[in-house]
Amino acid sequence: MAEDLKLFRTWSSPYSLRIVHALKIKGLEYDTVLEDLSNKSESLLKYNPIHKKVPILVHNGKPICESLVILEYIDETWKQSPLLPQDPYEKAMARFWAKFGDEKVLLSIWSAFTSQGKEQEEAIATTANNLKFIEEQLKGKKFFGGETIGYLDLAFGWMANLISIFEEICNLKLVDAELYPLLSTWMDNFSNDPVIKELWPPRDRMVEKFKAMREPYLSKVIV
Structure with missing residues (x-):
């Protein structure tokens, strides 16, 4: 079954770029949702009601927030091209x-x-x-x-x-x-x-x- 993967980000966010680069390294396809943080979408507020910021990775309808947390999630979910050390x-x-x-x-x-x-x-x-x-x-x-x-x-x-x-x-x-x-x-x-x-x-x-x-x-x- 195909993965449903969406990344909510802005065009310039260095935190979002971490995820863009990680997804590219892993060879994963995803949909990009570009946000205007001065006019946040209802989806952004729904998926990240606590911090109300990007990036947000939505995997099969489940949101993961905070860039370093998302990096670990990506690495644990898709094993190809490991990012974290095994030790x-x-x-x-x-x-x-x-x-x-x-x-x-x-x-x-x-x-x-x-x-x-x-x-x-x-x-x-x-x-x-x-x-x-x-x-x-x-x-x-x-x-x-x-x-x-x-x-x-x-x-x-x-x-x-x-x-x-x-x-x-x-x-x-x-x-x-x-x-x-x-x-x-x-x-x-x-x-x-x-x-x-x-x-x-x-x-x-x-x-x-x-x-x-x-x-x-x-x-x-x-x-």
């Missing part, structure tokens, strides 16, 4: 670093992108410290998962796309190849992988979007 310890570590990426790395980079002056300097310093931990995880490996793209690569995938966009917009170098050679190489390897590359959103639209998102932060009145 329990390695699997736990992948989950740990994915959480670190969302709760520490992403937030510090976003703070550096949306701040100025001393606040930005502090955010850049925090980002640098966080990136050192990420760099360590790539020693002796092409991807975080080894020789092929896996769960942690998809979890960190936003870095390969958004960091260069943020750097362009604010004329700031966040990932220096001399300081982070392994991370820089990984970003190139991931973003240029044939499966990944064809699915990136248009860069010019992303630059335009994030310029607009950054502006309110910079226009805040500093007392």
Whole structure:
């Protein structure tokens, strides 16, 4: 019986892209439902009444929410091209670093992108410290998962796309190849992988979007 698979997402969401890339790696066909988060559909609100956000994967009528949870669901449901390590310890570590990426790395980079002056300097310093931990995880490996793209690569995938966009917009170098050679190489390897590359959103639209998102932060009145 054919699978009924729908993905609710926006065109630019880095969290949604995790799922887009995972489904592509798994070779799964699905229907895309593009959402406007300023005018959320009844279906989105029905399938994710708690957080009211994307991505949402609906499999045979059952919704799964939160991108990292969805990645694990996909990997457990469709066994081809495994994403998570099989070893329990390695699997736990992948989950740990994915959480670190969302709760520490992403937030510090976003703070550096949306701040100025001393606040930005502090955010850049925090980002640098966080990136050192990420760099360590790539020693002796092409991807975080080894020789092929896996769960942690998809979890960190936003870095390969958004960091260069943020750097362009604010004329700031966040990932220096001399300081982070392994991370820089990984970003190139991931973003240029044939499966990944064809699915990136248009860069010019992303630059335009994030310029607009950054502006309110910079226009805040500093007392």
